[in-house]
Amino acid sequence: MSVLGLVVEYNPFHNGHLYHLQKAKELTDPEVTVAVMSGNFVQRGEPAIIDKYARAEVALRAGIDLVVQLPLIYSIQDAGGFALGSIWTLDLLKVSDVVFGSESDNLKLLKRLAQIVVEEPQLYLERLKVHLKSGVSFPNARKYALRDYLALNYPGELPDIEEASSSNNILGLEYLAAIKKLGSTIRPHSIKRQGADYNDPEFKGSFSSATAIREMVLRGETERLKETVPDFSREILLREIKDKGAITLQSMEKLLMGLLRTTSRDEYAQYYGFVEGLDARFERCAESTSGIFDFLECVKTKRFTFTRIKRLVMNLLFKLTDEIVKNSWEKGPQYIKVLGFNEKGRAYLSSIKKNLGLPLITAAAQGKNFSRISSYEGVNLTVFREQFQRDLMGAAVYGLFQRGNLPDFEYKRHVIYRRG
Amino acid sequence: MSVLGLVVEYNPFHNGHLYHLQKAKELTDPEVTVAVMSGNFVQRGEPAIIDKYARAEVALRAGIDLVVQLPLIYSIQDAGGFALGSIWTLDLLKVSDVVFGSESDNLKLLKRLAQIVVEEPQLYLERLKVHLKSGVSFPNARKYALRDYLALNYPGELPDIEEASSSNNILGLEYLAAIKKLGSTIRPHSIKRQGADYNDPEFKGSFSSATAIREMVLRGETERLKETVPDFSREILLREIKDKGAITLQSMEKLLMGLLRTTSRDEYAQYYGFVEGLDARFERCAESTSGIFDFLECVKTKRFTFTRIKRLVMNLLFKLTDEIVKNSWEKGPQYIKVLGFNEKGRAYLSSIKKNLGLPLITAAAQGKNFSRISSYEGVNLTVFREQFQRDLMGAAVYGLFQRGNLPDFEYKRHVIYRRG
Incomplete structure (x- = not known):
């Protein structure tokens, strides 16, 4: 059975996402399409x-049959952790094919690099260090280490290692590495991305990045959204922003500043990740800056990027200690x-349940029934609680910044069901 | 040498505070007046x-010669902890007399009750339990226990134990208890308060409570302030609010809600204090309420009051663990x-230094020079850091909510010096 799996954030869903979804379906001709999405x-x-x-509502409108949440513990990590959690989830969901976007569409090279990253040969590790x-x-250190490794082992070749360092190719590399690590039978495919890199802040017409689109939304340029976001996505986006506001780091x-100012060095x-x-x-930066962006700028170095x-x-x-992250x-x-x-997604879920x-x-509320939870053979209750509690925290903190400021945010929400 | 000590918050300074200061000076005829004030x-x-x-600026304008800060670790505690830290500070400052306000002005009864509270006779403890x-x-349990104790030991008497349970008398009792506990030579005096109880939310003319005055300020009724707040206090209060805003729990x-929603039960x-x-x-309440006042209402019981x-x-x-508080x-x-x-306060400080x-x-910045700090015979460096770090946190968190949101708030502030 052909089950297409996608790793998505849809923050927000735009034309580039729609293009990717359509191409991925053409490529794999799936009976069901499943997406694992950041919360x-x-x-x-x-x-x-x-x-x-x-x-998730937008994703269903776009033609995805089943949307599940990537636990928060994975969704806010670097490419390695994010990809591991996502691929692991899709593997659990018995997905047969994964299609990711890449700048190069050079799957062969990415697979080769993924192999090095997973197997970690001595020479590669030394160069990385x-x-x-x-x-x-x-990411840069890894790129250089891969380049060195290939140059030393295959002096006759000149693979375009630059290609492998764009943000999407890094994710692609990590998806491939995760598939290898897990020994998953998922078949990976890549599709060349259309238009802007997802971090590109500039508006690039019908294929703008999610970053550029969020900026447009925050500036109130809702008409221009039509050029770059499908109607159903724009409709839901504007409805949500009208009702609850657009949530940002700001x-x-x-x-965040209060938290940083009450956390002592030790x-x-x-x-x-605090190394x-x-x-x-x-x-020092929590003391000497007054806004969150000033704080991030203050901490930033060549090595520690803004996003990191x-x-x-x-x-x-979210109190993610070393131990908790490593457990996951x-x-x-x-x-x-x-x-x-x-309906198709619901039936599929029943079939694999x-x-x-x-x-x-x-x-x-089901997540609080620990006796039921621990009856599942695959569950480690400690790790379950570590993960599930963070999802609850994520929802509770997020809800605090939505207009209306809904209490019990997560408990009152139900699965979005789309007819047909 | 007669040195008058006062325990104050001046939040904000009003006519009742001025009356108390003048009466206290009349009563003790001090050469110097020292106040320990919440930060x-x-x-x-x-x-x-x-x-x-x-x-502090207002306090100096009112005629106090020296204002020192009660460390945050004491200032946000119940009457017992607050009084202990305050009296201990005044004792360190070689104060000879303390004058506190009370509803009853029955110092003899309060002293008798303080003795019971400090000595904790078995019968009293049993009744308290x-x-x-x-x-x-x-506070109510203690009031009843004191009443029972006196009734059982002195069946012929009928002391007005109700008197001892008003908020100011509770503080007075704790000041007396702290003086006893520390074996301090400070002479305690009390002055009957004028006008409203400090928790009274109603406006009561020239002797309104600080609570009522803060409400007036928040409603923008700055003209009416003239009736109840001395000019110099009003001037500074309005200047601060204009420049930095009025800071409230709101x-x-x-x-606070973000903090509560990311703190798990264990x-x-x-x-x-979490018992x-x-x-x-x-x-439960962090999940099921969306505002801080709703949260407090949700947690409140007969036993656990709003303030507690x-x-x-x-x-x-401020991450005040059991151990940290007990150390202090x-x-x-x-x-x-x-x-x-x-100048008088500065000279006095020099003389006792x-x-x-x-x-x-x-x-x-002086508080970060640990080698200098630990050279003082009276210092326990661990406890010093526990206390001092909380004062820095208190300033850093507070500054976050002031307009202008000053970074390095505490490091850039100097002692307020008032000429003459």
Whole structure:
């Protein structure tokens, strides 16, 4: 059975996403299409502009049959953690094919690089260490280490290693690496992306990046959205923003700065990713800046990028300790949280439910029934609680910044069902 | 030498405070008047409406010679902790007399009750336990226990124990108890308060409560302030509010709710004061309410009053664990943080500096020089850091909610000096 799996954030859903979905369907001719989607907090280390239920609604309108949530613990991590959690989820959902976007569409090269990244040959690790020591960011250090490794082992070749370093290719590489690590039978495919890189802040017409589109929304340029966002996405986006507001890192400024200003240097070490003097930088910058963007600028170095620092702030907010993150890396997702489905998606979910070995969560309250949860053979209750609690926190914190400020946010939400 | 000591919050300074100061001076005819004042967070478990430097400025204008800060760790605690920290600070400052306000002006009764509270005879403790078990608040349980104790030991008497239960008399009782506990030579005096109880929300003309005055300020009724607040206090209050805003618990809502919504039940137990099921109540109410006042209402019971819950939220915000609070109860203040003085106050401070055994802090940066700090015989460096770090946090968090949102708030502030 052909089941197409996609890893998405849809923050917000735009023409580029629609193009990718259509091409992916053409390529794999699936009976069912499943998406694993970031929840209220996304891989940029920020809140999504509209909440996960609204984005799931858009995904269903776009033609996805089943939308499940990537647990927060994976969704706010770097490409490696994000890809691992996503692929693991799709593998649990018995997906047969994954199609990701890439700048190069050179799947062969990416697979080769993924193999090196997973197998970690000695020479590669040594070069990685050397480049990391020079102070560049991890993605760059890895790119240079891969280049060195290939040059030394295959002196006759000249693969375009630059290609592998764009943000989408990094994710692609990590998807491939995750498939290898998990020994998954998922078949990977890539489609060349149309238009702007997803970080590109400039408006590029019908294929603008999500970043550029969010900026348009925040500037109130809702008419121009029509050029770059499908009607159904624009409709839901504007409805949500009208009712609840557009949520940004800025919305959370007082909470985040207050948190940073009450965290002392020696507390940081326990949280995932706080390495080499970051504790001192965080303490100093929390004291000496007054806004969250000033804070991020203050902490930023060549090695520690803006996005990486935002993710660290999220690790602090959601109390993701080293141990908790590593547990999740090792044990994988402990449940499938369903955000939305149509009839086809619902039927598919029923068909795989029995062999899942993990609880399906369609309403938050189910996650509190620990005796039921622990009856699933695949569940480690400690890790389940670590993951599920963060999803609840994510929803509760996010809800705080939505207009109307709904209490019990997560408990009152149900799976989005789309007819037909 | 007659040195008058006062324990104040001046949140804000009003006619009742001026009356008390004048009467206290008449009563003790002091050469110097010293006030220990709450910093940016006050005993109600809330931020002060204007910051500590502005309030110190008002205190100097009112005729106080030296204003020092009560460390935050004491200022946000119940009457017992607040009084202990305050009296301990005044004792360190070699104050000869303390004058406090009381509703009854029955110092003899209060002293007798303080003796029971400090000596804790078996019968008193048993009755206290019984009343606490019935579910009433601690102040009420203590009042009933004292009544029972006196009735059983002195059956022929009928002291007016109701008197001892008003908020000011509770503080008075605790001042007396602290003097006894510390074996201090400070002479206590009391003055009957004029006008409204300090919690009274109603406007009562020239002697309105600080609560009523803050409400007036928040409603923008700045003209009516003239009736109830001395000109110099009004002037500084309005200047501060114009420049930086009036800070309230409401200002901090997103920070506090975000904090509560990311704190899990098992984390509460480590913080001071979280007893008997409060963890579960906090967790449930953080999920099911969306504003800080709704949250407080939700947690409130007969036993756990509004103010007590606000203090618990502050203990959480400032990470005051059981151990940290108990260290401060045992070791006392580890430094004297000077907020303001006039020439007389400065000279007095110089005269006692040598025998203080503790560091005088006139600029925040001094508190980071640990080798100097630990050279003082009276200092326990661990406790020093616990206390001083909270003062820095208090300033940093408070500054976040002031307009202009000043970074390095505490480091850039100097002692307020008033000529003449």
